[in-house]
Amino acid sequence: MFKYYNMNQLVLPLDLEVKLQENDIAFHIHHLVESIPHEAFEPFLRNTGCPAYHPRMMLKIILCAYSQSVFSGRKIEALLKDSIRMMWLAQGYEPSYRTINRFRVQPEVKELIRQCFVQFRCQLVQEKLIDQEAIFIDGTKIEANANKFTFVWKKSIEKYHHSLIEKSNQLYSELLEKEIIPEIERESEDELLIEELAQMVQKVDDVITEYDQKIEASSDASERKALRSKRKYPKKAYKQLIDFIIRKQKYQKDFEIFGERNSYSKTDSDATFMRMKDDYMKNGQLKAGYNVQIATEGQYALAYGIYSNPTDSRTLIPFLDEIEKHFFNLPKHIVADAGYGSEQNYDEILSKRRREALITYNMYLKEQKKKYKQNKFNPDNWQYDKESDTYTCPNQQRLVFKYVSVRTDKTGFKREFKIYECEDCSGCPLRSSCTKAKEGNNRKLMVNEKWKKQKEYVRAKLSEEKTSSIYRQRKIDVEPVFGFLKANLRFTRFSVRGKSKVENEIGIALMAVNLRKYTAQV
Template sequence: MFKDYNMNQLILPLDLEVRLQKNDIAFHVHHLVESIPHEAFEPFLRNEGCPAYHPRMMLKIILCAYTQSVFSGRKIEALLKDSIRMMWLAQGYEPSYRTINRFRVQPEVKELIRQCFVQFRCQLVQEKIIDQEAIFIDGTKIEANANKFTFVWKKSIEKYHQGLIEKSNHLYKELLKNEIMPQIVQESEEELTLEELTQIVEKVDEVISEYDQKIEASTNGAERKALRSERKFPKQARKQLMDHIQRKQRYQKDFEIFGTRNSYSKTDPDATFMRMKDDYMKNGQLKAGYNVQVATEGQYALAYSLFSNPTDTRTLIPFLDQIEQHYFELPKHIVADAGYGSEQNYDDILSNRKREALITYGMYVKEQKKKYKQNPFNTANWQYDKEKDVYTCPNQQQLVFKNYSVRTDKEGFTREFKIYECENCSGCPLRSSCTKAKEGNHRKVMVNEKWEQQKEYVRAKLSEEETSSIYRKRKIDVEPVFGFLKANLHFNRFSVRGKSKVENEMGLALMAVNLRKFTANR
């Protein structure tokens, strides 16, 4: 005996919501998007043309598709035809893949995604899933949708640009030497600008036109031949100058794209070439990608931002600024790994934001080892007399204070150093182990007092039970978010190009991770 099976009979109920399980992820997607204020959808209103799909519905179906590891517009369109949860969220509508792709890259969608993160965090706080005690910050690199071999390097462009400057100056001097044109540029100028090159081309054109008129007016064959011979150099110079102008324009455009970066991809100029962890050939291959910074708590992504620079050190301050401006007020503790440990970052968190920085620095782990502490040639182990302000080296020679030194990095941050110098290093039996300075030069030590105070602060905080327990949560809080994103959600590469579009896709992917975890915990 079989259960009743009849394809010709209408089966009730028709409401698809009844077919979904009680804790289906579609309900959480629905409640999250519905919690977004109505004002956030007003920029999508249009008074002309065919009525558009409601942005709430579009955001719901895209978020739900991302939770199922479906990122392609065509595959999302297919899901709308055979997935019950997608049919219920769309309420029978079937937008095409073009409509889906156009919607998710709109600039206005960025505000909707931000509202998703804000509302999701409010829900976590309301249900007491997170305690708002600390945020855990880390970064990961995700490959851009760009060709691996269409790269442009800043050093190469600088080299070619310098060569172009030398060629242009040499050609200009040749034109002056042959008295083809008058001097229009001051001799003190090292580089010809685009406007000056254009003026030179105009002057050369006038000279060529004069030769053309003389050749047309002349009836003597020998004279015409001589004029054509004289005209040859100006015509060649004009051709070279036009090439120089085109190259200079191209190089200037390259420098504008570079900004503070060292490389970019031709297929996605916002992407920078970085070293990825998935280097299967182990040959240090570079790929175009983005540096994704995420702030988490309770293994949920609460805020994110994308950067084009591969290192994490310079991303912390702008990322914290974005969190405060767009997401939430910073908690008491800011936790990150040693990649973020720098004097500028400590100074910003402790002095400007009045927060506690539970961030290690590069030498923190090494300083804890017995070998480092017992090494007599480490200046950190040298005896220091605070009253006399002198250091004593392993050979019992004193290093006295000489002068102050101020260094400014390319970002404009200044650091102050105190320089100590040994009174006499000549004939020291420990010289080869103590210093690599040339014979005749005395041993010097540079001390950054502010940096040393910051390191002492970090060591003291991480030795306390309460703050050390918070720092130990870092690995089990932020790292699982990246693991879930890449291993479970299979989000390893962006499908769009351009930083604004990539930011939208990254936000959708991270919110999909949050929704899947939230549903699983329920």
């Protein structure tokens, strides 16, 4: 016996809401988007043309699709015809894939996504799912939607540009020597500017035109042949100058795109070539990507940022600025791994922001080992006399203070080192193990007192019971978010190009991760 089944009988349509389960993710998406203030949608209002789909509805269906690991515009369009939760969220509307794709990359959508994160965090605080005591920061690299072999390297462009400068200067000297063009006023003796090259092109063109007129006016074959022979070099120089101008314009544009980066992709100029963990080519090939930074608590992503710099330590300060400006005030504890441990970052958090930095540094684990502490050639283990400001080496020789050295890194941050030098290293039996300095030179020691104090602070904080327990939560708080994003949601590559569009997409993907976890938890 079977249950009654008849395809020819009319069935009255019911409200799709009754078809959804009680705790369906569609309800959480609906409540979250409805909590966004009305003012955030005002930039989408248009007074002319056909009425647009409501941005609340568009945001709901995109969030829902991403939560189901559907990122293609065409597949989202197909879901609107197949999925009950998508039909309910869209309330019968079926926007095309073009409309969906245009909407999710609009600059105005960034504010809607930001409001989603703000409202979602308020909801977590109200339900006491997070305690606002600390944030856990980490980064991951996600592949850009760019061709793998369209790289442009800064060092190569610098090399070609330097060669172009030499060739253009040489050509200018030859044209002057052969009296083809007069001397022009130059802003710099080292390099010819585009405007100066354009002047040279005009003057050489005038010379070629003069030769053309003489050839046309002459009826003597031998004279015409001689004039054509003289015209060859100016014509060759003219072509070279045109080529120099085109190349120089290209190189200048390349340098503008590079900024402080070392590479970019031709198909997505905002993407930088980085080393990815998922090396499917198995050859260490760099791939175009973005450095995604997130701040989490309770395994929920509360803030995010997109950076073209592959180094985590140099993204921390701009990311903290982004959090305070657009998301929420920083809590008491800022937790991150050793990749963020630097003098500049400690100084920023401790001195400027007045927060506690629970961030290790590269040598933290090595310094805890017995072998490191018992190494007599390690300067950290040398005896220091505060009164005389001297160190004592393993051969009982004193290293006295000589001078202060200030070094400035690429970001403009200054570090101060005290330089100590041994009084006499000659004849030392331990010299080969102690120093690599040439024979006749004494052992020198560089000491960064500020960095030493910062390391002592970190070691003290991580030895306290409360702060060490907070730091230990880092691995089980921020890492699962990336695992969920890449493994469960299968979001391993962006589907849009350009930093602004990528920011929108990663925000939607991270909010989809949040909503899936929240739905499973409540």
